[in-house]
Amino acid sequence: xxxxxxxxxxxxxxxxxxxxxxxxxxxxxxxxxxxxxxxxxxxxxxxxxxxxxxxxxxxxxxxxxxxxxxxxxxxxxxxxxxxxxxxxxxxxxxxxxxxxxxxxxxxxxxxxxxxxxxxxxxxxxxxxxxxxxxxxxxxxxxxxxxxxxxxxxxxxxxxxxxxxxxxxxxxxxxxx
Amino acid sequence: xxxxxxxxxxxxxxxxxxxxxxxxxxxxxxxxxxxxxxxxxxxxxxxxxxxxxxxxxxxxxxxxxxxxxxxxxxxxxxxxxxxxxxxxxxxxxxxxxxxxxxxxxxxxxxxxxxxxxxxxxxxxxxxxxxxxxxxxxxxxxxxxxxxxxxxxxxxxxxxxxxxxxxxxxxxxxxxxxxxxxxxxxxxxxxxxxxxxxxxxxxxxxxxxxxxxxxxxxxxxxxxxxxxxxxxxxxxxxxxxxxxxxxxxxxxxxxxxxxxxxxxxxx
Numbered sequence: 001x002x003x004x005x006x007x008x009x010x011x012x013x014x015x016x017x018x019x020x021x022x023x024x025x026x027x028x029x030x031x032x033x034x035x036x037x038x039x040x041x042x043x044x045x046x047x048x049x050x051x052x053x054x055x056x057x058x059x060x061x062x063x064x065x066x067x068x069x070x071x072x073x074x075x076x077x078x079x080x081x082x083x084x085x086x087x088x089x090x091x092x093x094x095x096x097x098x099x100x101x102x103x104x105x106x107x108x109x110x111x112x113x114x115x116x117x118x119x120x121x122x123x124x125x126x127x128x129x130x131x132x133x134x135x136x137x138x139x140x141x142x143x144x145x146x147x148x149x150x151x152x153x154x155x156x157x158x159x160x161x162x163x164x165x166x167x168x169x170x171x172x173x174x175x176x
Numbered sequence: 177x178x179x180x181x182x183x184x185x186x187x188x189x190x191x192x193x194x195x196x197x198x199x200x201x202x203x204x205x206x207x208x209x210x211x212x213x214x215x216x217x218x219x220x221x222x223x224x225x226x227x228x229x230x231x232x233x234x235x236x237x238x239x240x241x242x243x244x245x246x247x248x249x250x251x252x253x254x255x256x257x258x259x260x261x262x263x264x265x266x267x268x269x270x271x272x273x274x275x276x277x278x279x280x281x282x283x284x285x286x287x288x289x290x291x292x293x294x295x296x297x298x299x300x301x302x303x304x305x306x307x308x309x310x311x312x313x314x315x316x317x318x319x320x321x322x323x324x325x326x327x328x329x330x331x332x333x334x335x336x337x338x339x340x341x342x343x344x345x346x347x348x349x350x351x352x353x354x355x356x357x358x359x360x361x362x363x364x365x366x367x368x369x370x371x372x373x374x375x376x377x378x379x380x381x382x383x384x385x386x387x388x389x390x391x392x393x394x395x396x397x398x399x400x401x402x403x404x405x406x407x408x409x410x411x412x413x414x415x416x417x418x419x420x421x422x423x424x425x426x427x428x429x430x431x432x433x434x435x436x437x438x439x440x441x442x
Contacts, residue, residue, distance in 0.1 A: 022242055028225075031232035040234040048241055052248045063205040069222060070194040073229075077194075123227060138193045139225055140232070145190065163193075164186030170224045 007068045011058050018055055025069055026051065029076045035140045036080035046083055050076045077142040125173050131166035138163055179211050188214070192221045317401075324361070324404055332356050336416055338438035343420075344368060349436045351416045353409065360391065360409040360416070367435060369398055370420060377421045378405075379429050380413040383439075388417070388429050415439040 009017035029050055034043035053075060054061075065071040124132075130152070137143040137151060138159075149156040190196050191204050208215040327333070336351040348366035353359075362378055370376055376394040381387065392407040419426075420433040 019242060022245065023239060025226075026238035026241070027233040028229035030234060030238040031229040034234050035232050040236070043234055044236075044238070044241060047238055048245045048248055051245045052252060055245075055249055056252065064198040064202050066191060066194050066196070066201045066205075067218070067222060069226065070192055074194045123231060135228070138190070138195060139229070142193075142195060144195050160186035160190060163189050164184070167189050167221055167224050170228060171220055174224060174227055 003068065007061070010068075011061060013055075013058060018051075018058075021068070022051055025072055028069070029072050032073060032076050032140055033080040035136075036077065037083050042083065043080075046079050047076070050079050053079070073139075074142065077140075081142070123170060123173050127166070127169055127173075130162065131169065134159065134163050135166055135170075177207070177211070179207075179213050182207070183214065183217050188218050189221050192218065192225055320402065324402065327354070327361060328352050330354060334440065336438045336440050338416055338418060338436035340366075341434045341437055343433055343435055347435045349418055349438075351438065353413070353416075353440070358408060358410045360407045360413075362394065362405045362407060362416075362418070363403065364394055364397065364405060364418070365403045367394075367397075367403075367418065373423050374420050375423050375425065376418050376435070377425045377429065378407055379417045379419065380409055380411040381415040381417055382412070383414045390425060390427075390429075391416075393421075393425050394418075413440055 006017050006020055010021055026047065030043055030047035033046050033050070034040065037043050037046065050072070054072060061068065061071050065074070133152060134148060137148045143151060145156055145159045148159050152159075154162070187196070187200075188204065191201065196204070204214075204218075208218055332354050334353045334355065336353060338349040338351060340347040346366075347368060350363040352361040352363070354361075360378070364376065367376060376397060378391040378394065379388040380391050381389075389411050391409050391411075392405075394405050397403070415438060417429065417437045418435050419429040419431065420435060421430060
């Protein structure tokens with residue numbers, strides 16, 4: 001079934017379509033949330049809530065929100081950031097260092113049980129520190145171009161081009 | 177459109193990241209529908225991001241939690257079934273509103289009632305005090321009448337009828353003379369009301385020779401209801417006469433205005 005058709009059925013509250021989309025994107029969404037909240041149990045909890053929210057607001061999705069995954073990505077980041085800003089979470093005092101998602105990826109490398117996951121090492125081959133930073137900000141933390149430029153102290157126009165070349169490297173690594 | 181240049185700008189990567197505006201998203205969706213190379217580029221970028229984000233997921237993965245998600249959805253929908261009862265809550269809300277409106281109307285009604293009662297009470301109090309005054313007046317007037325009556329009935333009283341004279345033959349008066357107390361009560365009921373600026377004056381007369389002595393004025397003739405006037409009379413009167421005089425009275429009687437005259441019988 002084509003993604004567009006699946007999403008359209010999901011918008012009409014088709015439970016089967018929802019389950020399919022969940023199986024397609026749950027790990028990704030949970031990965032993004034985990035990267036922000038840095039706690040497996042909390043991440044799983046928020047991840048479930050995000051899909052519940054997506055289901056309850058399914059009719060609000062349309063192409064002005066971008067790709068379906070992108071829409072989910074935005075819901076997930078907002079929920080995770082809300083959690084991090086909440087009082088209970090602040091007590092843990094964990095920072096949002098940009099190298100964290102890399103740590104997660106490297107930690108998982110040895111013990112990864114999932115068969116269809118592309119090898120992390122190969123995924124990150126030759127990926128420079130500045131690529132890790134910009135990908136973390138734009139995809140995992142939802143920074144705008146302007147915010148990312150300020151965070152990384154680079155011109156705003158550079159954000160777009162640097163990000164493109166970094167994504168291109170990952171695409172190249174996937175292809176290998 | 178130069179799709180190659182467009183793709184190279186890096187905007188599609190930002191599109192997948194979800195950090196563009198809705199207007200930009202719509203533009204890109206339109207280009208993607210029009211240019212397959214843009215659509216394919218977007219899918220390739222998304223695949224890379226999917227690979228990356230999936231690799232960042234917790235080790236146990238998320239797939240096993242679908243049941244929990246379904247349970248949460250069911251739990252969230254369950255209250256909707258309960259919300260079939262809003263009619264009940266609505267009823268109680270309606271009853272509540274109705275009760276409060278009734279209460280407000282009732283309070284207003286009671287307030288107006290209270291106001292009316294208060295003004296009624298005020299009126300009653302006024303009427304009461306007016307009545308009390310009247311009773312008081314009546315009592316006083318009764319006392320006066322009784323006093324008058326007892327005075328007139330006194331055994332020492334000598335009654336002298338004063339007949340009408342040439343000025344007004346129809347007029348008359350009576351004098352009740354208590355010699356021992358040297359008092360005369362003039363009953364002037366039969367005299368016409370004096371014109372403005374004039375007053376009746378009562379005279380004690382000696383007949384041989386004719387010597388008039390003023391006994392006093394019948395002041396406030398018009399307002400005095402009983403028309404009975406008490407005057408001192410230390411004289412050995414042989415007759416009483418009443419004349420009309422200018423206000424304040426006169427030294428000697430104006431006999432042309434002699435209204436009544438009566439001789440004391442010995």
